[in-house]
Amino acid sequence: MTEPLLEAEDLTVQYETDGGMVTAVSDASFVINEGEFFGLAGESGCGKSTTAKSIIGGLDPNGQISSGTIRYRGKEIQDYTEKQFNEELRWKEIAWIPQSAMNSLDPLQTVSEQAVEIGTVHTEMSETELREQLKEMFSIVGLQESRINDYPHQFSGGMQQRAVIALALFLEPSLIIADEPTTALDVIMQDQIFKHLDEIKEKLNTSLLLITHDISVIFESCETVAIMHASQLAEYGSVDAVYANPRHPYAFMFKEAFPDVREPDRDLEVIEGYPPQLGDEIGFCSFVDRCPWATEECREAAPELEPVDDDDPRHVAGCFRKDEAYEMYQSNRLSSQSGDSTTAITSEDD
Amino acid sequence: MTGKPPLLEIRNLRKYFEQNSNIVDMLLRREPNQVQAVDDVSLTLEENESIAVIGESGCGKTTLLLTLIGLHDITDGEIVYKGKSISEFDKPDWKRYRRNVQVVFQDPFNSLDPKMTIEETLQEPLKIHGIKNREKRVRDVLEHVELNPPEKYLHKKPRNLSGGEKQRVSIARGLILEPDIILADEPVSMLDVSTQAAVLKKMKELIEDFGVSMIYISHDLSTVSYISDTVNVMYLGRIVETAPTEQILADPKHPYTEELVSAVPIPDPSHDRQRTQMSGAPRDPVNLDEGCRFRDRCPAVIPPDDIEISQEAYREIIEFRELLQRDEVAFERVMNTIDKSYPDDRKMAKAIREDYFTHDLTGENGAVLNEALIAFANEKQDVAVKRLQERFKSICETTPPTVEDENGWCVACHHYDQNVADLQVEQPKTAQSD
C-alpha cells in the first residue's frame, strides 16, 4: 500500500474556557488515503468540526492540539505555524469548503479576481494560468466557463455554492475538507453538489473529509466512515463494514435513528440523553451515560479502538462490549417488532 | 362521501405579495412585481389525517402555512374550516378557529418567548381562551410530550433547555388547547438526529392517539414518509402532485416529484442511487406566466408533435428563449469573447450559439435557431422570440390540468393530460434520454 495522505494518531484537542479545560477531541486516530472520501459523523458538539479545524490549523485561539500527531504525506503538521500552513498546505494541498457559501465570497471582487489573489499567494502560477485553472474547475462543477468574471451577486444561491467549490478546488488540492457543505440545502441541490464532488474525485483523484451529522449522505457518498461521540471515535471503517456490522452501541443506534424513505414504517431508534461536557481528563467511555449496555468497566477506562472481526481490516470499534452489545441489540429489536416490519424490509429493493 | 364536510378545505388559494417598488418605479407608474408565493392551491384535510406539503425552500409552503393560521390575508380562493369559509368568520368563529388550529414552528430556539418560564408559556393559550384548571393541564401536557417530571421544567426558561426539549415544549403548547389541527413547519429539521427521532415518534403518536389532524410542512421526504399518510408536492407556489405517501415514494409521477424522490439520500451503502439529472435552482416566483412552473428544469418537456428533436437540445432552446424573454441573455459578456472590430451579425450569432448551446441542431431546427440568433444580434429581440416560439412552442407553456384518479392520486402535468384511462401509458421516464 502507498503512503496515506493524512494520518491522525491519538489526536487530542482541548479548549481553554472560563470553566477550565474542555476536551473536544480525545485520542482520535484515523487515516485518509489518496482518492478516498472519508465521512466523519456525529451529533452537534461531538468534536467533528474541531477535528477538521485542527488539520488545517484553523482552531479558535483558545484551542490547541494537546497531544498526538497529524501527518500529511508523512510529514508532521500538528505544530505548524500559521505561515507554514499558508505556504505549504492551505488551498494547494488542503482546501476548505465552508458551510455557508454566501458569506465566503467577497462581494466586491469577481470570482476570478478572488481566485487570482489566492493563487498568487499560494502558488507560483501566472494570472493566465490561474484563470485557465478556474475555468476548468467551473466546467467541472457545471458553471459556464465565461462566468468566472462575474461578481458573486450575479450567481444564484446554488451557483454561489458551486463557485465556492470551484474556488476551493482550482489549485487542485489533494484533500478537501467540507464542513456540513449541504446542511442548509434542499435534497436536489445537495445531490447536485455531490454529483460534482463525485466528478472531481474521478478526474483528479481528490480525497474528501466530509463532516456531517447526516449519516445517509456519508453512506452514499463516502468509502469510509468514522462515527464520533463526545470527543471519542466510537467506530471507524469502510461504510459497508460499518453498515453491515456496527459494533459500537452509539454507531448502530445512530444509524438506526435515521428515517429511510424505503421503510417509512420502521421504528426509529431514540438515543436518550445528550452528549456530556468533558473536562481535562477522560478516563471513561463518553457514551456511558446514554448506553443501555454500559457496565462498571465502561466508567473505569476509555476504550481503545480495537479491530472488528470482519472482512474489513480497517474496521475498528471503541467499546468494551463490542461483541455482545450488537447481538443483544439485534435480538431485542427483532423480538420487539416481529411481524409487521418484515414486509417493509422485503419491499425495499428497487 | 358522507354529508359531513372535511375538517379543513383549501380551495384554489392564492397568496400574492407585491414586491416593494422603489421610487423610480413609482414615478414611472410601473406595475409592482407580483410574487406568486401560493398559486391556486387546493388541499383537503380530513379528520385524524396527516398530510404533508413538501418542496424546496422558496416554494411557498411556509406562506401557505402562515395564510392558514390567518397571519396573511388571502389574495384569492377560500379556506373552509368545518364547512365555513374563514372569510365569513365572525369573532367567535375566529376564536374557535384559533383555539382549534395550532402551529409548531421549525426553529425551537426562537419559538419560545425567552422571558417566559415554561409554565407561563404553556398557560398563555389557556388564559387567552379563558380555560380553567390550568395547572393540571400544563402538567398533563408536559407528561404527554415526555418532559418528566413536569416540576423539573415548569420554572425553567427556554435557554436552559436543549433543542429537543424546547421543541417538545413547542409541541406541548400546540397541544394544550386540544386542537383538531396542528400545522407543523419542519419541526425536526434543526434537531440532532437522536432527538429528531424522538420528536418524530412523539408527533406520530399524537396523531394516532389523540385524533389530531396534521399538516406537516417540510423539504425532507424521509421524515415526511414517517409521519404523513398523504404527500402534496409543491413547486413554485403550486401543488404538482398529491398521492398517498407510499405511492409517491414508490412510483412518483410528476417529473419533479421523481427528481425529488430520487435525490433523497438512502442510509445504506449498498444502495446504488443515480445522482440527480437536474441542474440549476427554481426561479424566483415573480411575475410568473401561465404554464407549467417546472418546465424550465423539467427533464421531460414536451416538444411540439411535428418536430424531431432530442430532449436536451430542446431544453436548451426553451431555456434560451425564456432568458431572451426576460431580457437576461448576457449579450455583453458573449460579445467580449469575439473580435469586436467587425460587428457582424453572423459572427455574433455564432458566438451566442457557442456560449449557450452545447447540442448540435441540424436541418430545419438549426436553421430556425440561427435565424432567431441573427435577429437577436440585430437587436430584434421580439422577432427572435417569435421565431423560436413559432417552431418550438411547447404544450408545457400552458397550465397543465390537474388529473385525478379514483384513489385520490392527483398530478398536474401534461404528460398525463389526455385522460385518466391511459395514465400509465406515458411515463415521463421514457422521455429521459439516459
Added chain:
Amino acid sequence: MLTDRTTSFYFAILMFIVFLGIFGPMLAPYDVLTTHYDDNGNIMRAEPPSLEHPLGTTHAGYDVLSRVLVGAQPTVLTGLIGGAMILSIGTAIGVTAGYVGGRTETVLMRFTDFVYGVPLIPFAIVLITFMGVGFFSSIFVIGLILWRGAARVIRAQTMQVKQYPYVKVAKATGASTPRIMIKHILPNVAPMAIFFLAMGVGYAIVLQAGLTFLGVADPFVPSWGVMIRNAFDSGYMASAPWWSVTPGLLIGITVLSTFMFGRGYEDLISEDGDSVEAETVTA
C-alpha cells in the same frame, strides 16, 4: 443579579445617592440659607474648607456641605422623573409604532422625527415662558423632548422581536394586540428600555443643571446644578473651587453610575443570568 462586581459597585453608589436624596436634608449640619460669620463678625465669604465647614462656604457665607446634602433631593427627583418620562413615552411610542405598524406607525414616527427637529434649549425657554419658571416644569420640558431617541431604538427592537415565531404563535393562538405587546414585546425590549432609563436619568440631571444655569429653571431650589450656576454667577468659580467642584463631581458620578448600572443590568438580563446552566447539562 448583582453578582457582577462592577455592576454592584455602581449600584452601591446609586443607592448612596438615593440615600442622600432621602436623608440629606436631615444630615445637613446647618440651614442652607444661614449666613455664617467669623469671630470678628465678618461674613465668611467663600472660605476654603475648614473643620467647621468641611466643604467651605459660598460667597454669601452659606455652608457648602449643607447645600450639597439638601441639593441631593431635587437632583434625585429630577433624575427619576425625567428618566421615567423618557422611558415611558419612548417605550409606549416605540412599541406601539413597531408592533402595530401601518398608518399608526407612520403617524407616530413622523411625530418622533418632528420632535427630533426641535432644539432643546430654545424649546425649553419658549415653553417655560408659558408654564412659568419652575423646578418641575423644567423636568417636564426635558421629559417631553428626550424620549425621541428611546422611541426610535425601541421601535426597531420591537420590529425585530415581532418577527420571532413565538409572537406569530401567540397571534395564531388568538392573543390580542395589547396582550402580545404587554406579554411578549415589552419583556423582550425591556433590556433596551432599562438602558434608556439609565441614560434618561443622567441626561435629565445634566440638562436640568444646564437649564438652571441658563435661568429657565427655578434657582431657589438648591439642586447641584443650581449650585454650580450660583458659583458661576458670583464670579467665584475660579477662586473658590470647593463651591462648584463637589456638586459637579456628584452630578458626574450620578450620571456615570446610572449609566454603568444600566449597561451592566442590560448585559446581565440579556445573557444567561440564572445559574441553572450546570443543571441543564445533566438534564
